[in-house]
Amino acid sequence: MSGCAAVLELLDDYLDGELQPRDMRRVHAECDACAAEFRRARREVDAVRERLRQVSVPPDLRARLGAAIRELSSHGRH
Secondary structure (H helix, E strand, C coil): CCHHHHHHCCHHHHHCCCCCHHHHHHHHHHCHHHHHHHHHHHHHHHHHHHHHHCCCCCHHHHHHHHHHHHHHHHHHCC
């Protein structure tokens, strides 16, 4: 796979901030349309994250989520 399709496969890692520098250069060098798509996706994710910061999570739900995350994390360590 080459070109735009290969670069677009990097989108999830890009949005998670997990791209290696060489792959980041690929994203911006492939073509203007690819770079624009990555910027658009970044803006959307940032907007959703900002909205989520404004949501108040009830303490009991926060505690249950924390426990569930810890439980899932402990299963991955065995």
